[in-house]
Amino acid sequence: MDFTSTLQKIFVEEKDIPAEFLLPSQIHQREYLSNGEMVPWNGQVHEVFSPICIKTENGLERKLIGSYPICTEAEAQQSLDAAVAAYNNGRGEWPTMGVAERIHCVEQFTGKMIEQKDLIVKLIMWEIGKSFADSTKEFDRTVEYIYATIDSLKNLDRDSSGFDIVDGIAAQVRRSPLGVVLCMGPFNYPLNETFTTLIPALIMGNTILFKPPKFGTLLHYPLQEAFRDCFPKGVVNVIYGRGNAIVPGLMHSGKINVLTLIGSSKVANELKKSHPKVNRLRAVLGLDAKNAAIVTSHADISLSVKEIITGSLSFNGQRCTALKIVWVHRSVADEFLRQFNAAVGQLKYGMPWEKGVSLTPLPETNKIEYLNECISDAIANGAEIVNENGGTSAASFFYPAVVYPVNSKMKLYHEEQFGPIVPVVPFDDLEETIEFLIESTHGQQVSIFSDNADEIASLIDPLVNQVSRVNVNTQCQRGPDVFPFTGRKDSAEGTLSVADAIRAFSIRSLVAFKMNETNKQVINEIVHKDSSNFLSTKFIF
Ligand code: G3H
Numbered sequence: 445m446d447f448t449s450t451l452q453k454i455f456v457e458e459k460d461i462p463a464e465f466l467l468p469s470q471i472h473q474r475e476y477l478s479n480g481e482m483v484p485w486n487g488q489v490h491e492v493f494s495p496i497c498i499k500t501e502n503g504l505e506r507k508l509i510g511s512y513p514i515c516t517e518a519e520a521q522q523s524l525d526a527a528v529a530a531y532n533n534g535r536g537e538w539p540t541m542g543v544a545e546r547i548h549c550v551e552q553f554t555g556k557m558i559e560q561k562d563l564i565v566k567l568i569m570w571e572i573g574k575s576f577a578d579s580t581k582e583f584d585r586t587v588e589y590i591y592a593t594i595d596s597l598k599n600l601d602r603d604s605s606g607f608d609i610v611d612g613i614a615a616q617v618r619r620s621p622l623g624v625v626l627c628m629g630p631f632n633y634p635l636n637e638t639f640t641t642l643i644p645a646l647i648m649g650n651t652i653l654f655k656p657p658k659f660g661t662l663l664h665y666p667l668q669e670a671f672r673d674c675f676p677k678g679v680v681n682v683i684y685g686r687g688n689a690i691v692p693g694l695m696h697s698g699k700i701n702v703l704t705l706i707g708s709s710k711v712a713n714e715l716k717k718s719h720p721k722v723n724r725l726r727a728v729l730g731l732d733a734k735n736a737a738i739v740t741s742h743a744d745i746s747l748s749v750k751e752i753i754t755g756s757l758s759f760n761g762q763r764c765t766a767l768k769i770v771w772v773h774r775s776v777a778d779e780f781l782r783q784f785n786a787a788v789g790q791l792k793y794g795m796p797w798e799k800g801v802s803l804t805p806l807p808e809t810n811k812i813e814y815l816n817e818c819i820s821d822a823i824a825n826g827a828e829i830v831n832e833n834g835g836t837s838a839a840s841f842f843y844p845a846v847v848y849p850v851n852s853k854m855k856l857y858h859e860e861q862f863g864p865i866v867p868v869v870p871f872d873d874l875e876e877t878i879e880f881l882i883e884s885t886h887g888q889q890v891s892i893f894s895d896n897a898d899e900i901a902s903l904i905d906p907l908v909n910q911v912s913r914v915n916v917n918t919q920c921q922r923g924p925d926v927f928p929f930t931g932r933k934d935s936a937e938g939t940l941s942v943a944d945a946i947r948a949f950s951i952r953s954l955v956a957f958k959m960n961e962t963n964k965q966v967i968n969e970i971v972h973k974d975s976s977n978f979l980s981t982k983f984i985f
Contacts (some may be wrong), residue, residue, distance in 0.1 A: 447833040447836045447843070451843060452838045454793060456498070457499045457500075458507075461795075471567075471665060472511045473485075473489075473662060474486070476519075476682050477671055478682070479522070479523070479526035480672055480676070481677075485515065489512060490511060490514050491508060492512065492661065493508055494506055494508075494573070496570060496805055506839075509567075512684060514685050516690070517689060517693045520653075520690035520693065524681075524694055526677075530651040531621075531650070534621070538675065538679045539649040539650070543984060546647055547598070553675070554587060556669075557587065557667055560666040560670070563666050564583055564635065564663050565580050568583070569797065572631055573760075573840070575759075579796070585636055588925075589639065590643050592942040593644055593946060601984050602983055602984060604618045613957070613958055614959050615956035615957075618952070618978060619648065619953070620950060620952075620953040621949070621950055622650055622701045622702050623650060623700075624650065624651050624702070625652050625702040625704060626703050628657070628691075629657050630706040631657040631660045633763075634661075634663060635664075637706045638664075640925070640940055641940070642654055642704075644945035644946045646679070650950075654680065655682075655683045656682065659808070661684075695718040698720040701726065702727070703715055703726075703727045703728075704727070706764070708731060709731040728937065728945075728948045729938065730940065731764075731937070733764050733766075733888035734886045735766065735888055735891070736769045737919075738874070738877045738890065738893065739770065739776065739780055741773040741776055742896035742899055743773075745779050745783055746783060747893070748893040749784050751891065751893070751919040752893075753791070754919050755891060755920055757788070757791065757802065757844055757864055758802065760804060761864045765888065765920045767919060771870075771877045772868055772871070774870045774872055777868070781830055785830060788844050788866075789832060791844070804841075805841045812837050814861075815842055815864070815865055816835070818859070818865060821855045822854045826849070827848055828847070829846065829847055830846050834846055834847075842863065848870075849868065874899075874902070878906050878907070882910060887934075887935050888920070889913040890907055890910070890911050890920070892907070892915070892917075895917075911932060912936070913927075926941055928941045955979050
């Protein structure tokens with residue numbers, strides 16, 4: 445049997461899907477949260493087809509799992525008006541609420557979110573094809589992130605609950621919200637990466653316009669009533685519609701104060717430019733990346749292989765932090781490829797609910813065409829697929845291709861393939877790898893593999909000034925979430941981490957006064973009567 449037929453067999457008939465992984469029913473969303481209400485929708489809808497195909501009489505077909513509204517600019521503008529009204533120039537209930545009360549609302553929301561875990565995890569799996577185990581991890585990691593954010597804000601608030609006195613002037617310095625935040629997340633971590641911006645933005649007192657990603661949309665539906673019930677009206681609004689139809693108008697309005705987007709630098713740049721007053725717009729962005737692994741002649745090959753396999757192929761390479769190009773010293777290239785190809789051959793492929801599965805179907809409909817294009821282009825420029833069955837596809841599934849030797853004429857050298865292709869470039873001199881990183885338009889992370897301390901040191905110093913994280917004998921990754929996650933060049937703007945994110949979505953404001961008797965008395969009275977939420981010495985335990 446040829447390998448395409450083998451791959452076709454990973455897809456099953458409807459009746460063979462294990463019952464515990466099925467959605468309770470198709471989800472046809474006909475409402476959305478705006479201005480504190482679930483607004484009914486009778487207009488156009490987008491049908492959601494899972495990357496998981498089903499064996500039918502007509503062959504393999506993507507399974508229909510539901511549909512959601514395609515609203516227009518008019519509805520998006522109404523939601524924008526709701527967010528602007530809820531912010532009310534910083535005088536709304538939410539932006540003026542005390543930190544402890546805001547934390548309480550987020551805790552309540554998290555409780556309701558946990559009640560929806562089963563459905564949300566299944567929706568992550570069905571909408572983007574992520575393995576059930578990883579979908580569960582994504583949910584749990586998000587809940588942990590919310591709790592860590594709450595703790596971090598409590599610490600920040602405790603540190604700000606006193607006064608600083610310098611040169612006869614006393615001040616209380618706290619962080620205030622920025623306004624209306626337009627938040628857009630990516631399809632590969634549709635819950636986690638969206639919430640790593642949405643939750644910090646929200647908890648700092650901003651009001652939110654949230655546009656769910658193109659894939660991984662329905663999973664946000666079960667959370668909308670929780671948002672409605674836990675926050676004042678208009679604080680969280682979920683907008684639907686084609687991004688290019690509804691988002692530019694929102695930016696043109698000049699009423700968006702923060703753009704937070706995990707996606708492409710091209711889209712981010714265009715959106716930023718459409719804001720009439722760029723100086724009033726803060727951007728917190730996680731963008732494209734082409735993280736490199738550098739395997740030197742002194743590397744422990746089996747450890748490098750282990751790390752690079754996970755780094756390049758977990759969730760089929762669809763991570764912004766994935767290793768998307770592997771530089772290997774020519775003297776160890778054959779051995780590296782031998783071990784790497786064998787390790788690829790060990791990865792389990794199949795349906796996302798299967799235990800231990802690593803490789804699963806891809807959500808983007810035109811992805812396989814693009815991956816094939818990259819491979820043809822590499823072959824035309826002198827490379828080949830060097831692993832068994834590499835690049836074979838069936839319906840929405842693409843078996844990983846290890847492509848070697850890759851050079852600068854190829855798409856795979858420059859483009860972020862965001863999928864299961866591992867381009868391998870041989871090198872003779874480490875300087876070539878440094879030059880690649882200097883010339884790259886990306887600057888997120890790099891992984892260096894070597895057991896030689898001097899060699900590692902000689903790479904660390906130039907590379908920390910090219911990227912934002914140098915991983916030593918370790919794959920690239922975002923976590924742990926308390927570490928700063930950012931990038932240089934076209935890879936990011938601003939820094940995310942539990943502690944950085946709450947700073948990114950707020951600005952320091954202070955109340956200052958000359959230390960004279962009248963002022964001391966007035967300030968003491970405010971604090972004593974607890975008459976200001978901002979100027980307060982209350983301590984959150
Ligand atoms: O897609 C980018 C994610 O932030 C990657 O997170 O490195 O923990 O998988 P991760």
